Amino acid sequence: MPPKVIPIFAPQAAQTSGCGAKGGSGKSSCGSSAAPGDMSPEVWAKVKDHPCYSEQAHHHFARMHIAVAPACNIQCNYCNRKYDCANESRPGVVSEKLTPEMAAKKVLAVAAEIPQLSVVGIAGPGDALANPQKTFHTFNLIQQAAPDIKLCLSTNGLALPDHVQAIADLNVDHVTITINMLDPEVGELIYPWIFYNHKRWTGRDAAKILTERQMLGLEMLTAKGILVKVNSVMIPGVNDRHLAEVNKAVKSRGAFLHNIMPLISDPAHGTHYGLTGQRGPAPQELKALQDSCEGGMNLMRHCRQCRADAVGLLGEDRGAEFTSDKIAAMDIAYDPKPRQAYRSYVERERRDQEAARASELAAMAGQAGGDKVLVAVTTKGGSRINEHFGHASEFQIYELSGAGAKFVGHRKVEHYCQGGWGEEEILEDVTAAIKDCAAVFVSRIGLCPRKDLAAAGIEAVDAYAHEYIESSLIAWFRQRLEKDQPVAATAA
Amino acid sequence: MPYKIVSEECTNCAACETECPNDAINEKKSMFRIDGALCSECIGYFDEPQCIAVCPIPDCIVIDEKLPRYAA
Numbered sequence: 379m380p381p382k383v384i385p386i387f388a389p390q391a392a393q394t395s396g397c398g399a400k401g402g403s404g405k406s407s408c409g410s411s412a413a414p415g416d417m418s419p420e421v422w423a424k425v426k427d428h429p430c431y432s433e434q435a436h437h438h439f440a441r442m443h444i445a446v447a448p449a450c451n452i453q454c455n456y457c458n459r460k461y462d463c464a465n466e467s468r469p470g471v472v473s474e475k476l477t478p479e480m481a482a483k484k485v486l487a488v489a490a491e492i493p494q495l496s497v498v499g500i501a502g503p504g505d506a507l508a509n510p511q512k513t514f515h516t517f518n519l520i521q522q523a524a525p526d527i528k529l530c531l532s533t534n535g536l537a538l539p540d541h542v543q544a545i546a547d548l549n550v551d552h553v554t555i556t557i558n559m560l561d562p563e564v565g566e567l568i569y570p571w572i573f574y575n576h577k578r579w580t581g582r583d584a585a586k587i588l589t590e591r592q593m594l595g596l597e598m599l600t601a602k603g604i605l606v607k608v609n610s611v612m613i614p615g616v617n618d619r620h621l622a623e624v625n626k627a628v629k630s631r632g633a634f635l636h637n638i639m640p641l642i643s644d645p646a647h648g649t650h651y652g653l654t655g656q657r658g659p660a661p662q663e664l665k666a667l668q669d670s671c672e673g674g675m676n677l678m679r680h681c682r683q684c685r686a687d688a689v690g691l692l693g694e695d696r697g698a699e700f701t702s703d704k705i706a707a708m709d710i711a712y713d714p715k716p717r718q719a720y721r722s723y724v725e726r727e728r729r730d731q732e733a734a735r736a737s738e739l740a741a742m743a744g745q746a747g748g749d750k751v752l753v754a755v756t757t758k759g760g761s762r763i764n765e766h767f768g769h770a771s772e773f774q775i776y777e778l779s780g781a782g783a784k785f786v787g788h789r790k791v792e793h794y795c796q797g798g799w800g801e802e803e804i805l806e807d808v809t810a811a812i813k814d815c816a817a818v819f820v821s822r823i824g825l826c827p828r829k830d831l832a833a834a835g836i837e838a839v840d841a842y843a844h845e846y847i848e849s850s851l852i853a854w855f856r857q858r859l860e861k862d863q864p865v866a867a868t869a870a
Numbered sequence: 871m872p873y874k875i876v877s878e879e880c881t882n883c884a885a886c887e888t889e890c891p892n893d894a895i896n897e898k899k900s901m902f903r904i905d906g907a908l909c910s911e912c913i914g915y916f917d918e919p920q921c922i923a924v925c926p927i928p929d930c931i932v933i934d935e936k937l938p939r940y941a942a
């Protein structure tokens with residue numbers, strides 16, 4: 379069981395301040411539409427509450443996947459749809475199939491319980507568009523029942539061109555397409571077959587059709603102003619060198635975000651890759667590829683590769699609280715007010731955080747030179763350093779430089795606090811997971827782990843407990859620079 | 871007539887159900903079954919049996935030896 383996120387919901391803070399609020403960068407802008415960086419206000423308005431599309435939003439908002447689409451129209455070597463193991467947490471896997479009616483009720487139940495909920499997506503466990511009736515019927519029901527919830531879907535793209543109009547009609551404004559290759563010679567190593575036009579296609583023919591359909595679908599969506607995220611699975615020795623080309627192709631067709639994910643490969647999953655010993659990439663390999671693709675396009679680094687029925691903030695899954703039996707017994711009314719209040723609260727928090735970040739950054743101006751350092755943060759959400767070291771199931775990694783604090787990824791670990799047994803081994807794993815970091819920021823940490831971390835050259839910092847992540851990191855970095863201490867580790 | 875679903879193999883993904891031109895496949899009590907009286911082996915519709923072409927599991931849909939082959 380993942381640790382529960384304690385909602386940092388403060389209703390009294392939910393007063394909307396109107397236009398005229400100062401945007402963080404000092405530019406005067408209209409509160410809620412203040413778009414960070416170079417994002418246009420229209421795009422920011424679409425992504426700011428979507429945890430999967432905005433690194434910023436994933437600190438605050440929750441998403442929910444509903445598993446109403448069991449069928450698939452292609453076979454991938456990294457997927458095995460046969461087993462459903464409750465211990466697994468990866469895409470394509472789901473514990474319980476839902477009818478569209480049950481799914482809509484589940485959405486209402488979750489929305490009533492989790493005010494952070496902003497997005498409902500259909501991502502499988504098969505392909506959302508290989509089950510068009512179920513997918514669109516479900517979306518219709520949700521839209522009627524809870525109109526303030528945004529809809530999104532994920533697809534392999536094969537059936538996409540046939541459904542672009544239906545997607546636009548339902549106001550789905552985010553679509554994710556998984557694109558792993560353009561070159562059929564690479565494609566035949568990833569896709570054993572596809573089912574298209576009443577025929578099973580194999581080899582390069584299959585890959586060629588799939589690519590044509592994916593590119594056509596991508597172009598049709600962006601022409602309609604629908605935001606498209608492209609997911610790519612990085613498979614070392616198969617498509618790792620090829621993904622930079624994929625990145626260019628999807629960028630030129632207007633994709634908004636490219637999410638390069640590591641292959642998850644384990645013989646126990648029974649996938650072709652798992653059984654044949656195809657390895658996944660090391661975190662450093664993944665980061666190197668992501669770095670080489672950056673520029674001119676947003677690259678997503680906060681993906682947690684959730685299950686097809688995941689519920690909650692990214693990185694947590696509260697699905698077990700919302701099984702069919704439990705939902706059937708619930709009596710739920712639609713009430714958007716707590717979510718509206720929560721969204722206003724987040725708007726205010728964001729302005730505060732941005733202001734704090736900007737003032738720390740200004741204070742540091744010119745001091746950093748070329749120095750760069752990686753640090754790890756434990757958080758329960760809300761962009762705050764608010765998790766006990768021992769309770770952390772993942773670390774968020776930031777790169778600190780003269781440009782500020784940049785989120786570069788996350789590393790999963792086992793909880794260190796397990797109640798006595800095996801703690802030494804787990805602490806070793808934790809230390810290994812963040813060994814390239816100079817410091818780890820926590821809300822609290824015990825004396826022993828602090829010493830062990832120090833021995834590994836990692837400073838444990840609890841001086842910023844419960845404060846904002848980015849401004850704290852910059853403040854810490856600035857103080858280090860002022861002391862002119864050489865940084866312990868440099869960014870790879 | 872002749873195809874059947876090996877229920878131990880079937881994942882209940884329902885992919886075959888929507889592809890069958892004869893509506894021969896149905897889910898009953900979370901089990902997918904082919905109605906032997908309706909299955910035409912896709913003869914007259916498509917070059918290959920649609921259910922087999924779309925099914926993700928090898929050897930999940932097989933000839934039902936107990937029934938005679940379909941004759942158009």
Ligand code: SF4
Pocket residue numbers: 873889890891892893894895904908909910911912913919920921922
């Ligand atoms: S072979 Fe064709 S007609 Fe027979 S069950 Fe399969 S899809 Fe239906």
Ligand code: SF4
Pocket residue numbers: 875879880881882883884885886887902921924925926927930931
């Ligand atoms: S396609 Fe195959 S696995 Fe899916 S329901 Fe039909 S027989 Fe079962």
